[in-house]
Amino acid sequence: MSNQFQLLKQKRFLPFFLTQFLGAFNDNLFKTVLITLVAFHASTLGNLDGATMATLLPGLFILPFFLFSATAGQIADKYEKSRIIRLVKVLEIWIMVFAAAGFYLHQLWLLATALFLMGVHSTLFGPVKYAYLPQQLNTQELVGGNGMVEMGSFVAILLGQVLGAWLAIQPDYALLTSVAVIGIAMIGYVSSRQIPVTPALSAALRIQWNPIIETCRNVKLIWAQQPLWLAIVAISWFWFFGATLLAQFPNMAKLVLHGDESVFILMLTVFSVGVGIGSLLCEKLSRNKAMLGLVMIGGIGLSCFTLDIYWVATHLATASGIQPFDYHQFLSHANHWRLLIDIALIGVFGGFYIVPLYVLIQTLSEPAYRSRVIAANNIMNALFMVVSALFSIALFKLGYSIPQLFLITALVNVLVMGYLCMRQPNYYTTFKAWFRPKDA
Numbered sequence: 001m002s003n004q005f006q007l008l009k010q011k012r013f014l015p016f017f018l019t020q021f022l023g024a025f026n027d028n029l030f031k032t033v034l035i036t037l038v039a040f041h042a043s044t045l046g047n048l049d050g051a052t053m054a055t056l057l058p059g060l061f062i063l064p065f066f067l068f069s070a071t072a073g074q075i076a077d078k079y080e081k082s083r084i085i086r087l088v089k090v091l092e093i094w095i096m097v098f099a100a101a102g103f104y105l106h107q108l109w110l111l112a113t114a115l116f117l118m119g120v121h122s123t124l125f126g127p128v129k130y131a132y133l134p135q136q137l138n139t140q141e142l143v144g145g146n147g148m149v150e151m152g153s154f155v156a157i158l159l160g161q162v163l164g165a166w167l168a169i170q171p172d173y174a175l176l177t178s179v180a181v182i183g184i185a186m187i188g189y190v191s192s193r194q195i196p197v198t199p200a201l202s203a204a205l206r207i208q209w210n211p212i213i214e215t216c217r218n219v220k221l222i223w224a225q226q227p228l229w230l231a232i233v234a235i236s237w238f239w240f241f242g243a244t245l246l247a248q249f250p251n252m253a254k255l256v257l258h259g260d261e262s263v264f265i266l267m268l269t270v271f272s273v274g275v276g277i278g279s280l281l282c283e284k285l286s287r288n289k290a291m292l293g294l295v296m297i298g299g300i301g302l303s304c305f306t307l308d309i310y311w312v313a314t315h316l317a318t319a320s321g322i323q324p325f326d327y328h329q330f331l332s333h334a335n336h337w338r339l340l341i342d343i344a345l346i347g348v349f350g351g352f353y354i355v356p357l358y359v360l361i362q363t364l365s366e367p368a369y370r371s372r373v374i375a376a377n378n379i380m381n382a383l384f385m386v387v388s389a390l391f392s393i394a395l396f397k398l399g400y401s402i403p404q405l406f407l408i409t410a411l412v413n414v415l416v417m418g419y420l421c422m423r424q425p426n427y428y429t430t431f432k433a434w435f436r437p438k439d440a
Contacts, residue, residue, distance in 0.1 A: 065382030302349050
């Protein structure tokens with residue numbers, strides 16, 4: 001552990017770490033302010049259906065990953081990476097100026113446009129983020145470096161969500177949020193200027209600007225390597241699962257748990273801490289061997305604790321009163337503690353599930369094509385997340401409740417775990433190896 005923290009003292013890592021941390025922080029701060037306003041104060045932004053809008057807005061953010069990832073992957077392979085990062089951070093500053101106008105004018109279309117543009121920003125940064133580390137770190141440092149970046153991302157997500165939810169309930173939220181998002185974007189640009197030069201690995205690449213053609217090429221590239229393809233499918237399912245649950249947290253806090261914004265903040269905090277803990281534990285739990293078994297353990301935990309949330313939330317929906325209560329009152333009920341433990345353990349087991357899969361695609365990818373493989377992964381992730389939003393809306397239209405949505409998602413996850421084992425038996429065999437005696 002000491003070696004990976006030593007990276008924070010080195011210029012080849014620290015400026016990049018801070019830049020990606022601040023970007024994730026700003027993304028989640030802005031998104032959370034907007035979603036919280038829609039869920040709890042929709043009337044300030046017009047005549048809106050809060051439940052539907054809270055489901056659609058995350059889909060709007062991830063749509064650019066589907067539309068532009070193919071181009072972003074080519075750019076990251078073709079051009080020097082520190083320059084790309086600096087240009088992306090300049091774009092972030094202007095997007096946040098645009099968002100500030102939306103907050104002051106109380107115009108949802110301005111805020112939704114800014115949210116879409118922040119998705120474009122993240123789409124451009126994603127392939128660079130995962131292709132930068134293998135060029136700057138040696139083989140022995142790569143696992144630790146990736147662990148630090150993932151930890152930083154989860155901390156940034158937590159802080160952004162908590163601060164964003166808090167800012168949304170302030171009387172002068174427009175001013176405070178505008179200052180925060182523009183200031184964070186500017187600090188991110190300053191840190192990006194210290195990132196060392198990272199040469200292109202495919203400088204002769206001729207960019208195919210047609211996203212459909214390039215997307216097809218990327219899909220063929222990963223389809224030719226079935227272990228890589230299956231890992232990307234497994235990652236994409238995780239984002240479907242996570243997006244389905246997280247998109248409903250604001251309305252679950254309000255409509256199912258009868259809580260105020262502080263209950264929503266508490267749920268976000270518990271979940272994010274859980275994911276961070278699970279991710280940090282992965283290196284130790286992997287026991288220096290194949291980690292696919294950890295993926296199956298994570299998947300089982302996701303279903304078990306989501307099913308328990310269904311049971312607890314269904315019970316609370318009939319037993320709770322109609323007056324909203326804050327987090328102090330929420331914590332005074334024993335069943336609420338059980339629900340929070342479920343949320344935390346979903347985060348922990350989510351970390352177990354996702355981290356080994358990201359390590360796997362980085363390991364299997366050829367260096368000259370790594371950014372494009374990551375772009376293909378982002379395309380698949382975006383597709384699954386868009387389908388997640390449509391899936392949730394469809395179930396709501398059919399009359400299902402939020403707890404029932406959680407139940408159905410947990411059951412489908414069981415089928416996905418079975419699919420992974422059938423397609424690649426190594427998932428199952430390494431899972432069994434976890435329960436064998438050491439001398440076996």
